[in-house]
Amino acid sequence: xxxxxxxxxxxxxxxxxxxxxxxxxxxxxxxxxxxxxxxxxxxxxxxxxxxxxxxxxxxxxxxxxxxxxxxxxxxxxxxxxxxxxxxxxxxxxxxxxxxxxxxxxxxxxxxxxxxxxxxxxxxxxxxxxxxxxxxxxxxxxxxxxxxxxxxxxxxxxxxxxxxxxxxxxxxxxxxxxxxxxxxxxxxxxxxxxxxxxxxxxxxxxxxxxxxxxxxxxxxxxxxxxxxxxxxxxxxxxxxxxxxxxxxxxxxxxxxxxxxxxxxxxxxxxxxxxxxxxxxxxxxxxxxxxxxxxxxxxxxxxxxxxxxxxxxxxxxxxxxxxxxxxxxxxxxxxxxxxxxxxxxxxxxxxxxxxxxxxxxxxxxxxxxxxxxxxxxxxxxxxxxxxxxxxxxxxxxxxxxxxxxxxxxxxxxxxxxxxxxxxxxxxxxxxxxxxxxxxxxxxxxxxxxxxx
Numbered sequence: 001x002x003x004x005x006x007x008x009x010x011x012x013x014x015x016x017x018x019x020x021x022x023x024x025x026x027x028x029x030x031x032x033x034x035x036x037x038x039x040x041x042x043x044x045x046x047x048x049x050x051x052x053x054x055x056x057x058x059x060x061x062x063x064x065x066x067x068x069x070x071x072x073x074x075x076x077x078x079x080x081x082x083x084x085x086x087x088x089x090x091x092x093x094x095x096x097x098x099x100x101x102x103x104x105x106x107x108x109x110x111x112x113x114x115x116x117x118x119x120x121x122x123x124x125x126x127x128x129x130x131x132x133x134x135x136x137x138x139x140x141x142x143x144x145x146x147x148x149x150x151x152x153x154x155x156x157x158x159x160x161x162x163x164x165x166x167x168x169x170x171x172x173x174x175x176x177x178x179x180x181x182x183x184x185x186x187x188x189x190x191x192x193x194x195x196x197x198x199x200x201x202x203x204x205x206x207x208x209x210x211x212x213x214x215x216x217x218x219x220x221x222x223x224x225x226x227x228x229x230x231x232x233x234x235x236x237x238x239x240x241x242x243x244x245x246x247x248x249x250x251x252x253x254x255x256x257x258x259x260x261x262x263x264x265x266x267x268x269x270x271x272x273x274x275x276x277x278x279x280x281x282x283x284x285x286x287x288x289x290x291x292x293x294x295x296x297x298x299x300x301x302x303x304x305x306x307x308x309x310x311x312x313x314x315x316x317x318x319x320x321x322x323x324x325x326x327x328x329x330x331x332x333x334x335x336x337x338x339x340x341x342x343x344x345x346x347x348x349x350x351x352x353x354x355x356x357x358x359x360x361x362x363x364x365x366x367x368x369x370x371x372x373x374x375x376x377x378x379x380x381x382x383x384x385x386x387x388x389x390x391x392x393x394x395x396x397x398x399x400x401x402x403x404x405x406x407x408x409x410x411x412x413x414x415x416x417x418x419x420x421x422x423x424x425x426x427x428x429x430x431x432x433x434x435x436x437x438x439x440x441x442x443x444x445x446x447x448x449x450x
Contacts, residue, residue, distance in 0.1 A: 034421065037419075037420065038177075040180075040415055041418075043121075043163060043177070044165060046063060047063070047064060049113045059149075060093060060105065060110075061119060062092050062131050064091060089104070090102060092129075092411075094128065095128045101128065101410075102410040116133075118134075119131065120134050120144070120163060121162070121164075121165060122159060122162050123159070124159060124160065131147065132147065139156065140157075141156060185198065185199065193402055194412065200376075201394055203392075204374070205394045205423075205426065208290060209359050211294035212294045212301065213351055215294060216351070220350065220351075220354075221305060224306045227240065228313040244306050245303065248307070256296060260288070263295050264287065264368060268292065271284070271285040271286070285388075285389050288369035288391060290369055290388050297358040297365075300357075301353075304354045306350075308347065308350025308351075308353065312349075313343050316339055321334055321339065323338075342445055344445075359395070362399075362400055365396075370392060372401050378390040378392055402416050
């Protein structure tokens with residue numbers, strides 16, 4: 001008997017181990033994204049130190065981004081003598097004439113580190129960030145002395161924010177953190193998406209996913225119901241099911257190429273010729289836009305909804321159907337009053353899984369309407385309230401563009417994690433909503449059955 005229990009114990013052990021590793025990976029991923037993403041909004045101290053540059057000691061202002069231990073080989077490659085505790089520090093020093101915004105400094109060569117209370121951080125709408133000491137200010141102008149003792153004068157209307165992080169209390173830092181987080185969520189991007197907020201990307205993602213759900217839910221659910229409840233098992237039905245499963249495995253970029261050729265050029269061009277002929281050759285729907293983005297996502301996620309609907313219907317016991325038939329109900333009445341209420345949680349799961357996948361898609365959407373920069377929201381005050389022919393931004397493309405196309409990787413890293421955090425919160429909200437809906441319909445079905 002002990003030999004028969006041994007395989008079961010091993011299976012139990014490996015299943016528990018796999019679950020623990022999955023949860024550990026998930027929590028580590030969340031911790032990494034939170035720690036790197038929220039750093040973008042937390043006000044860090046501004047440091048001041050002396051450093052030898054071109055044979056002369058010069059003053060440096062900035063924020064400490066990271067520290068890195070350096071071995072003897074790296075010191076030798078940099079042309080520096082060996083040092084027992086060599087460490088280099090990445091300083092965010094802002095916009096300086098002839099220097100990069102981020103620069104590495106050797107810790108053992110720097111001197112006189114301080115955090116003076118008078119040091120300030122100035123964020124300019126178009127020119128970026130500056131570190132220095134405010135020397136003069138009035139209602140219209142502000143003068144800042146930089147680390148090289150040069151002075152810059154800024155117009156108040158061009159300044160986004162002036163902060164003195166070294167003077168802030170914990171409560172002041174929390175207030176500034178909340179204000180910067182809200183500004184990130186509620187404003188449009190600037191400086192080639194390297195600054196400002198992500199509101200157009202959030203709205204573009206939400207609108208395209210909601211329109212996709214309105215399109216894919218009825219089609220996918222009805223197709224699943226037909227395949228499981230009405231279609232007779234045969235070669236044609238098996239071929240359709242095989243095609244649906246194969247469609248789920250097609251690379252997403254293929255959907256983008258198909259959508260560009262069929263939705264945009266064929267379908268959109270036909271709509272322009274029928275309803276917007278007076279505006280040709282200026283295309284209205286025969287060009288990438290929000291409508292084609294949503295249709296592409298619907299086509300991409302349709303197999304998910306069909307398969308989830310079929311699986312939900314397959315889990316319902318046959319006795320429930322037979323009981324309805326025995327009471328004299330027709331097939332349509334059994335389906336509408338007995339089967340569908342029990343299968344609704346599975347259908348909701350399929351739709352939410354489709355929405356979660358669609359929210360993070362990038363490759364197919366570049367072909368049909370998602371662009372790098374489109375600050376105008378696709379909303380209007382009159383019917384139909386949504387401008388379907390307008391190009392949009394998305395969170396997925398923002399992550400790709402900021403992370404891989406930015407000229408400054410050090411500046412882009414915390415912003416990439418912050419956008420990723422917003423995308424995960426959006427997807428998590430969808431899943432929480434699905435859980436609540438599933439729980440509601442299950443409780444409703446049980447109460448009706450009782």
